[in-house]
Structures are given as C-alpha cells and as structure tokens.
Amino acid sequence: MLRPLIALLAAIAATLVIGWIVDQVLQRVAASHPDAAVWPLLRRCRVPLQLVVVSALLLAAAPLERIFHQHDDNLHHLVLLFLLGSVGWLAVRVVAAVLEAVLGRYETVADDPARLQRVQTQISMLRRVADAVIVVVTVAMMLLTFSAMRTIGAGLLASAGIVGIVAGIALQGTLSNFFAGLQIAFGDTVRIGDTVVVDGQQGTVEEITLSYLVIRLWDYRRLVVPVSYFVNKPFENWTRRDPGLLAVVVLHVDHTTPVDRLRAALYERLERNPRWDGTEWALHATDTTPSTLVVRATMTARTPDDAALLRFDIREQLVAYLRDEHPGALPRLRTEEHPGRA
Structure with a gap:
C-alpha cells in the first residue's frame, strides 16, 4: 500500500513542478517577445494544464492501478471523465487566449474604427462558436466512455437521419438564429458599437451572440432582439461605413x-463647441410658410451621440441668440383689421 501512496504523491509533485516550469517558460518568452500578447494570456491556462497532467499521471502510473482495482472501476472511470473535462477546459482557455491576442494585435495597428468594430464582432462570434464546439465534443467523448452509450451507438447512427429531420423541425428557430448570427458576424451588416434603429428605437449594439443581440437604448434600457430579425427585416445602421453623422436643426x-x-x-x-468635428456646416432658408421662414442648420459630428448633443446645443443657442439680438425674428402671428370694417 505504501508504494501506490508514494506514486500518488509523486504525481501531485510532478504536476506542480510541470505547472511551475511552464509558467516560467511563458514568462521568459513573453519578456523576450513583448509585442506578442499571446504568451502572457497563455499563463491563464496553468490551472487546467495542471489538472490535465495530474489526471493523466493518475491513469498512466502503474502502481496506482492497485488503488483503482481495490475500489473497482468506478474510480478509474471518474478520473477518466475528469481528464476529458480538463482537456476541454484547457482547449477553451487556449482558444480564448489566441483570439484575444489576435484582437489585441489588430487594435494596435488598425486605424479604421469601422474595421476594428467588424473584427471585434467576428472574433467574439468565433470564440462563441469554438466554445460551443469544444463543449459539445467534450460532452460527447465523456458520454462515449459509458458502456451503455457505446452499446446504443450503432442504433443512434442508424436512426440519425430520422432524428436529424425531427430535430431540424423542432429547432428550426434556434438553427435559423445560429446561422443568422454567423451571417451577421461575417457579412458586416451590424457590429458591436454600431448605432442602429430597430422598430423606431435608436440604440447602440452592446453584445452579439449566436441567438440574440443586446441593444442599449438612450435611456439605458436593453432591447434584446433575435439575430434573425437583422437578416429578415430592414433596419437602420447609422455607423456601418462612417461613424460620423450630420446633425440637423x-x-x-x-x-x-x-x-x-x-x-x-x-x-x-x-467653433466653440467641442462636439463639432470641423468638417462641414451650413445654414440655408429651405422653405417658407404664410407666417414663417424655415431655416435649416447642418453640422457634422464624430459619433451619433455627439451629433445628438450638438443638435441640442445649437438649437438652444440659436434660439437664445434670436431672442437676445433679434427679438423681432421670432415667429409672430400677424393680425390686420380689414379697411371696410369698423
């Protein structure tokens, strides 16, 4: 009994040593390559890596088989499931680190805000898809370790066509949202940070998932919209090509x-307003009515929020200017007595 315990302690010690060595190697590589953000991010994988190592050593060490045999095969099966789960967790962490490094690298070289938003949306969607695939594969491999699942595997494969048809009908809405999410991510129709108008409500896209979008409205409410909406129905995207907008008063x-x-x-x-981007401005008399002259002022701003606030400021300041400097310019209702009447 002493030998299996020594092997168990040796496996734990080897796990800690391997984790420390890998962490030191990543630190040295990160120090020698400061421009590569992937190496510091990979240090987050230390815990799942250690779990993979310790579970693999427990399964591979011959002296530990006596412990497993003494406590039947359930303990051996439990360690195997733990190994598979740890591998899945490690894969999720590695994918997340690589994608975050790619996004960070792109943020340092990209000078186009619209393109940066598109890449952010695509990488976020790729991460969600990769996580979903890893989870499904991990769970499937864990289920296949059960003898009952292997026994019915042939029957499941034989009836896969019928099950696929039934599942496709039952999950039609879910599948349509899934593929619509991929189409949005790589079709560049809407991105995280875009200002959109959905059913008359203006907001900023805050989150994009495989099934829904979260839009933050002007009053900080969140509008949750299925992604299929943006594929099947028209909507306004004010910042798809250029985040700047024309404010009109x-x-x-x-x-x-x-x-x-x-x-x-x-x-x-x-000139005194920091929200004006200095690109365009104009003021024209665009129309007349029997009692008023219609004047339209236009000006550009960098973002939709700046455009809205600039519009509010200029409207208030122009009305104040007319009130103080030209009070006769404010709209008046004229009445005139008819000459033939007393």
Whole structure:
C-alpha cells in the first residue's frame, strides 16, 4: 500500500513542478517577445494544464492501478471523465487566449474604427462558436466512455437521419438564429458599437451572440432582439461605413430674420463647441410658410451621440441668440383689421 501512496504523491509533485516550469517558460518568452500578447494570456491556462497532467499521471502510473482495482472501476472511470473535462477546459482557455491576442494585435495597428468594430464582432462570434464546439465534443467523448452509450451507438447512427429531420423541425428557430448570427458576424451588416434603429428605437449594439443581440437604448434600457430579425427585416445602421453623422436643426423664424447674421452666429457657436468635428456646416432658408421662414442648420459630428448633443446645443443657442439680438425674428402671428370694417 505504501508504494501506490508514494506514486500518488509523486504525481501531485510532478504536476506542480510541470505547472511551475511552464509558467516560467511563458514568462521568459513573453519578456523576450513583448509585442506578442499571446504568451502572457497563455499563463491563464496553468490551472487546467495542471489538472490535465495530474489526471493523466493518475491513469498512466502503474502502481496506482492497485488503488483503482481495490475500489473497482468506478474510480478509474471518474478520473477518466475528469481528464476529458480538463482537456476541454484547457482547449477553451487556449482558444480564448489566441483570439484575444489576435484582437489585441489588430487594435494596435488598425486605424479604421469601422474595421476594428467588424473584427471585434467576428472574433467574439468565433470564440462563441469554438466554445460551443469544444463543449459539445467534450460532452460527447465523456458520454462515449459509458458502456451503455457505446452499446446504443450503432442504433443512434442508424436512426440519425430520422432524428436529424425531427430535430431540424423542432429547432428550426434556434438553427435559423445560429446561422443568422454567423451571417451577421461575417457579412458586416451590424457590429458591436454600431448605432442602429430597430422598430423606431435608436440604440447602440452592446453584445452579439449566436441567438440574440443586446441593444442599449438612450435611456439605458436593453432591447434584446433575435439575430434573425437583422437578416429578415430592414433596419437602420447609422455607423456601418462612417461613424460620423450630420446633425440637423430646423427653425421656424419670422420673414424679417437676417439669415446672414444667423449664419455667422451659427459658425461662431460651432467653433466653440467641442462636439463639432470641423468638417462641414451650413445654414440655408429651405422653405417658407404664410407666417414663417424655415431655416435649416447642418453640422457634422464624430459619433451619433455627439451629433445628438450638438443638435441640442445649437438649437438652444440659436434660439437664445434670436431672442437676445433679434427679438423681432421670432415667429409672430400677424393680425390686420380689414379697411371696410369698423
């Protein structure tokens, strides 16, 4: 009995030593390659790696077989399941580290915000798909270790066609959302951080999964929309190509309003406003009504949020300018007495 216990302690000690050696190697490689972010991220895999090593040593060490035989095959099977689960966990950590390193590397060299958002969305979707595949494969391998599952395996394969048809009908909505999520990720129709309008509600895409999108509305509510919606129905994406937007302010003023002075006042206020990106601006009289002159001011901003706040600021400041400098320019309702009436 002493020899199996010594082998057990040796397996645990070997696991700790291997984990320490791998961690030191990753530290040295990361120090010699500071531009490669993958090596520091791989250090997160130390715990699952140690679990894989200790479970593999427990199964491979010949002296430990006596412990397994003394406590029947259930203990041996339990360690095998633990090994398979640890391998799956290690694979998930490695994939996450590699994808995060790729994204980090791209963020340092990308100068196009729209392209960066697209890559972020695609990598996030790839990670979810990879995690799902690893979990399914790991669970399937764990189930196949049971003798009952191996016995009925042939029957399951024989009836796979019928089961696939039934499952496809039952999971039609889930499968459509899954493939719609992949289409969104690689079709570049919507990305994380995009400003979209869905059923008249404007918001920013906060999260994209294989089945739904989370949109943060202006009042911080979250709108959860199935991904199939963005494939089957039209929607507005204000930042798909260019995150900048044109802010528009429409004023109804009196016909006697000095438009040239109002235009100069607009430019003065835009120069002092940090939300204006300095690209475009204009002010034109676009229409008239029997009682007012319709004036439209346009200006560009870097983001949809800046455009909205810029629009609010300029509207308030132009109205204040007319009130203080040209009070007669504010809309008035004129009444005139008919000459033939007393």
